[in-house]
Amino acid sequence: MDVQRTPSTVLVRTPAKLNLFLEVLGKRTDGFHELETLMTPVNLYDLLWFAPADTGDIELTCERFPSVERSGEEASRLPEGSDNLVVRAVRLLAERAGIWASARMKLWKRIPVAAGMAGGSSDAAAALVAANAGWRLDWSREQLLPLAAELGSDVPFFLGRGPAVCRGRGERIEPASGLGILHFVVVAPPVGLSTAAVFRACRPAEHPQPLAPLLEALRTGDAATAGERLFNRLEPAAAELTPWIERLRREFADGEFVGHRMSGSGSSYFGLCRNLGHAQRAASRLRGRGVGQVYAVRTAC
Ligand code: C5P
Numbered sequence: 001m002d003v004q005r006t007p008s009t010v011l012v013r014t015p016a017k018l019n020l021f022l023e024v025l026g027k028r029t030d031g032f033h034e035l036e037t038l039m040t041p042v043n044l045y046d047l048l049w050f051a052p053a054d055t056g057d058i059e060l061t062c063e064r065f066p067s068v069e070r071s072g073e074e075a076s077r078l079p080e081g082s083d084n085l086v087v088r089a090v091r092l093l094a095e096r097a098g099i100w101a102s103a104r105m106k107l108w109k110r111i112p113v114a115a116g117m118a119g120g121s122s123d124a125a126a127a128l129v130a131a132n133a134g135w136r137l138d139w140s141r142e143q144l145l146p147l148a149a150e151l152g153s154d155v156p157f158f159l160g161r162g163p164a165v166c167r168g169r170g171e172r173i174e175p176a177s178g179l180g181i182l183h184f185v186v187v188a189p190p191v192g193l194s195t196a197a198v199f200r201a202c203r204p205a206e207h208p209q210p211l212a213p214l215l216e217a218l219r220t221g222d223a224a225t226a227g228e229r230l231f232n233r234l235e236p237a238a239a240e241l242t243p244w245i246e247r248l249r250r251e252f253a254d255g256e257f258v259g260h261r262m263s264g265s266g267s268s269y270f271g272l273c274r275n276l277g278h279a280q281r282a283a284s285r286l287r288g289r290g291v292g293q294v295y296a297v298r299t300a301c
Contacts, residue, residue, distance in 0.1 A: 001122075001158060001301075003129060010050045010134045014126035014158060015041035015300045016117040018184060018263045018270050020218075021211050024204045024233040032153065032169045033199055036211055038176060039118075039154075040163040042184065042297040046123050047108040048086065050130035058087050060105045085120045085151060089127035092147050097137050105130075112293055114192025116264025118154040125158030154264075161301045165211065179218040182299045183279040185255070186263070186270040189244040189292035198265035202237035209233075227259025227272060238266035244292075245269065251291055255282045 002013040021038040028034055053059070062084075086107060094101030105127070111119030125148055132139050141159050148155035153170035163176040209231050217225035239245035245262055248269035252260035256278075257271035273279040276298070283296040 001126060001129060001161075003133060005133055008051060010130040012048045012050070012126040012130045013045045014048065014122040016044040016046075016111040016119060016122065016297075017041050017154070017157065018117065018186065018297075019232060020163075020230055020261075020272075021209075021214050022232045022234060022264065023208050023211070024199075024202055025208055026204045028169075033202070033204065035153075035167060035170050036208070037166050037170060038163065038211060038214065039157055039166055040179070040182065041158075041161075041300045042117075042186070043300040044111055044117070044186070044295055044297050046111050046119060046126070048123060048126040048130055049106040050090075050127070050134045051104045052134045053102045053104050055104075056100065056102050058090055058101055058103055058105070060084055060087050060107060062107045062109060064109045085124040085155075086127040089124040089147070089151055089155075090131040092150065093128055093131050093137070093139075093144075094135075096147060097135070097139070099135060099137075103131065103134065112188035112192070112268060114194065115188040115268035116193070116195075116262065116266045117186070117188070117268055118158070118264065121152045121154035122158045124148070124151045124155045128155075129159070163299065165215075176215060179215075179299070180221065182218070183273040183276050184270045184297050185257075185273060185279050185282045185286060186268055186295045186297055187248055187251075187286060187291050187293065188268045188295075189242075189248060191242050191244055191267060193238055193241055193265055193267045195265040197241060198234050198238050201240055202234050205233055223258045223272075223274065227257070230259040230261040230272060232261045232263070234265050235262040238262055242267055248291060251286065251289055255285065257282070 004011045025034040149171040165174045214229035260271040279296040286294045
């Protein structure tokens, strides 16, 4: 996440994420699932502009780039009102800081919605950071983290930098260093998926997959093993909900990828590439296949 401040405004550029590994260890009594996941930010960004105001209200307008409609639950609309996670984030911070919440915000969305790339969570983290700076609260990251976890399981990840192993609901973050720069192609198909629906349809692991071999392979540059060890326990559940997962698996099987998997709760699907050139060539081939939005991306901070 990059933050630019002027005396009266804050501009935050906040990334999407991919899950290189996601194991569902069990269902908890609070209805959430216990996870072990390796997430990396990638250089596909939303942009949030924040200006303190004295109107006594929180105003948010959203614009989507590119202006492609996707269908599926949660996918077709960008809420601009109080149910947008961005608005909830700044209201929550104001409430906890005991201040009058008043701001104007504009959100430019590039990260596909309902795609398992955590665009909404990333925006919420950006909103906490922007409001903290714009209202000059000077809260530390440690102070913002519990608010982030209240807003959503993926939100705390975006207050950190770089790849991380996330456990619990996803909110317990341990930075994962030394993975190098990784290149990917990501496809967001025309149909999105609801995170809650995918978790409802998933069966937790009877024999959990270990994460360590993937981390080791990425750290030593063992591409073949890394490709084999990409994993997502939610993929079969998502594939029951939309035929797009199977379609994308077939499309990616032709691309000579190091490995390929669904990200998060879907519906986006990514291929790990050998280098930038491979990612760009694979992206232009997939753009001709009518599979949805195609992005060549790399790991980001
Ligand atoms: O935390 P977040 O609001 O992003 O989660 C959305 C939904 O995904 C939850 O309401 C829950 O149904 C499901 N979920 C889950 N276990 C997790 C994270 C999310 O069951 N660890």
